[in-house]
Amino acid sequence: MKAPISGTGERAPAVQVIGLRKRYGDVHAVDQVNFSIAPGEIVALLGPNGAGKSTTMDMILGLTRPDDGEVRVFGLSPGEAVKEGRIGAMLQEGGLLDDATVAEIVGMVASLHRRPLSVREALRRAGIEDLAKRRSTRLSGGQKQRVRFAVALVSDPDLLLLDEPTAGMDVATRRDFWQAMGEFTASGRTVIFATHYLEEAEEYADRVIFLKRGRVVADGSVEQMRRLAAGRTVRAVIPGVTRDAVLGLPGVLNVEVRHDKVRIVSADSDATLHAMLPAFPQARGIEVSAVGLDEVFLAIAGGDGTATGETLAGERGWRR
């Protein structure tokens, strides 16, 4: 039985996705995805290529019809929410009208909405007032992205969906982009962005949702992700070991056991090792290394095909 969708009105979640599925031939692009995003949350969607991030976003926007499941945006259907100007979107490869100026492009989109910002204000908020008269054919890749951002902002939406918004931007442009975004989120509005830059997720999101092969494999706060990233990986060969026995050691955040090989993510590797050696005197081949964000991501996304959100979560509530 489906979980009930929350009501409409001011208290409705910004986005509620229930049992969402989309198949393309044999590919389960999105496979039973559930999440609820509160107004004001800034959520990063992470996952390897083909994980289902864009398809999920397209269904939230009403651009793709789900095979099964339901999407509500502030209690409305995606179509209604778009019509009311409550969603702004910046998609990958969104076209810009050839040979129109930036002001004309943003103005055209503004004319489709009931209560748009002025073109000038949209350009100001996107930090590109100086590009108003530039023709779209004369824009660099990073500048085009920022024009798409102005287009996303012009309906003055409550929710922004951004699919890899900083792809193709240099470091300075990325910084300016996120500064402009800070102005949008400071007023308590909701943002969902897909990214491959883990540091962007860490720096700008409150929460991260990891997708893999169309499923949510982990969903937690950035604080939890940071805690994992600050840790150390301890690897050892311990004949006869069980996961539960290792989980009881001090500092342990996550354990993976494959045959006799143990891989531990620890918040305090010294404490873990001091307790591990007397508890498992048969341990050998011990290695300690830093956990990078990439490794956190790979562990969660199951880069080696073994770890999943469930194993990483353990009893520590990584999944909501």
Ligand SMILES: Nc1ncnc2c1ncn2[C@@H]1O[C@H](COP(=O)(O)OP(=O)(O)OP(=O)(O)O)[C@@H](O)[C@H]1O
């Ligand atoms: N229109 C389509 N027709 C056929 N297959 C599709 C279509 N759109 C997406 N897919 C497939 O669905 C899966 C999910 O794709 P999606 O673009 O949602 O992933 P993603 O996480 O956004 O990837 P990326 O990080 O590469 O942008 C992929 O296997 C993709 O090939």
